[in-house]
Amino acid sequence: QLQLQESGPGLVKPSETLSLTCTVSGGSISSSGYYWGWIRQPPGKGLEWIGSMYYNGNTYYTPSLKSRVTISVDTSKNQFSLSLRSVTAADTAVYYCARVGGTATIRWLDSWGQGSLVTVAS
Amino acid sequence: SYVLTQPPSLSVAPGQTATIICGGTNIGSKSVHWYQQKPGQAPVLVVFDDNDRPSGIPERFSGSNSANTATLTISRVEAGDEADYYCQVWDSNSDHQGVFGTGTTVTVL
Numbered sequence: 223q224l225q226l227q228e229s230g231p232g233l234v235k236p237s238e239t240l241s242l243t244c245t246v247s248g249g250s251i252s253s254s255g256y257y258w259g260w261i262r263q264p265p266g267k268g269l270e271w272i273g274s275m276y277y278n279g280n281t282y283y284t285p286s287l288k289s290r291v292t293i294s295v296d297t298s299k300n301q302f303s304l305s306l307r308s309v310t311a312a313d314t315a316v317y318y319c320a321r322v323g324g325t326a327t328i329r330w331l332d333s334w335g336q337g338s339l340v341t342v343a344s
Numbered sequence: 345s346y347v348l349t350q351p352p353s354l355s356v357a358p359g360q361t362a363t364i365i366c367g368g369t370n371i372g373s374k375s376v377h378w379y380q381q382k383p384g385q386a387p388v389l390v391v392f393d394d395n396d397r398p399s400g401i402p403e404r405f406s407g408s409n410s411a412n413t414a415t416l417t418i419s420r421v422e423a424g425d426e427a428d429y430y431c432q433v434w435d436s437n438s439d440h441q442g443v444f445g446t447g448t449t450v451t452v453l
Contacts, residue, residue, distance in 0.1 A: 252366035254413040259442070269379075269387065269430055271442040282440040285345065313370060318386055322442075329434040329442065 224249040226319050228338035234313075235344050244319030244335060251300045252277040257322035259331065260293060260304045262315040270315075274322050275302060296297040309342045316340075346435045348445035353423045355400060355451045362418040366431035366445045369412060374433045376414040381428045390429075391416060418450070 230242035244258070248344035251258060273283035275293045283291045290303040306313060316337040323332040349367045356362040366376060376394050379387035388400050391407040394414070404419045418425055431445035 239388040259408075259444075269432075269444040271444060274440070274442070284441050324392070324434065327434065327436045328375040329385070330389060330391070330392045330432065331379070331442070332389050332398065334388070337386050 224321065224333045224334060226321065228317060228319050228335045230338060230340070232339060232341060234309055234340060234342050236310055236342055237308055240304070240309050240313060240317075240340055240342070242304045242317055242319075242338060242340070243304050244304075246300045246302075246321075249321075251295065251302060252297050253315035255323075258295070258302045259320050259322045261318045261320060262329070263318070263337075264312075264315045272304065272306075272317075304337065312344050314340065314342045345441070346433065346443045348431055348433065348443055349430060350429075350445040350448045352446070353449045353451065354419050355453055356418075357453045358421055358423060359384050360421055362421050362425070362450055364416040364418075364431075364448045364450065366400045366414040366416070367412055368414070368433065371412055371414050371433065372410045374409075376407065376409050378405075378416045379430045379432065380425075381430065382426075387430065421450075421452055423452050426450060 225247045227245045234240045257274045260272040275281040279295050290307045295302045316339050318337045319335045320331040321333040356420040381387040381389045388389045390405045394409040395407040408415045430447045435441045
């Protein structure tokens with residue numbers, strides 16, 4: 223059974239970089255047809271798509287975060303990572319990693335990590 | 345970017361039917377997916393591609409999609425169905441992004 227697990231610091235200072243890693247087990251991150259994504263949820267609010275990537279390195283970011291986000295992959299470790307630069311309090315959220323299934327034009331999130339709360343504060 | 349709108353809340357009695365709507369311009373031309381999120385937990389996919397269910401999801405959960413409205417229907421509602429529900433589409437015309445609805449909190453009376 224596929225499992226995803228986020229890891230990283232729970233507290234980040236304003237203006238610094240938020241870094242999270244998602245470790246995939248029970249399946250290969252190089253599986254054909256699957257993308258891998260990051261989603262966040264501020265406390266008490268809804269879900270926000272951050273971006274996604276394919277194992278070959280192709281990445282896609284939501285326009286509002288594009289200037290500050292990088293998603294990368296390490297196939298040897300079966301992991302992918304999120305980097306969010308110049309954070310502010312507005313970036314405080316639970317960050318989820320997930321597998322993106324479906325087809326080229328119809329995609330959904332079929333497996334999620336448990337989430338990692340990241341607080342931006344000095 | 346594409347916008348999906350959901351009513352903030354919905355109350356339903358046990359055994360009754362909950363109907364959760366998701367509005368978007370010409371959403372009927374897209375494929376809609378639905379997630380259930382219970383407090384303190386990660387979302388779970390309950391319906392994909394308008395009306396398909398992942399394995400393990402009860403038949404009580406069903407979906408439909410037409411014109412400007414997609415619908416998630418929960419039949420014979422149980423206390424355990426109390427949760428937040430989000431719709432989602434894939435916007436392949438806009439940097440290959442997923443778009444979520446605003447979310448609906450379902451309360452079982």
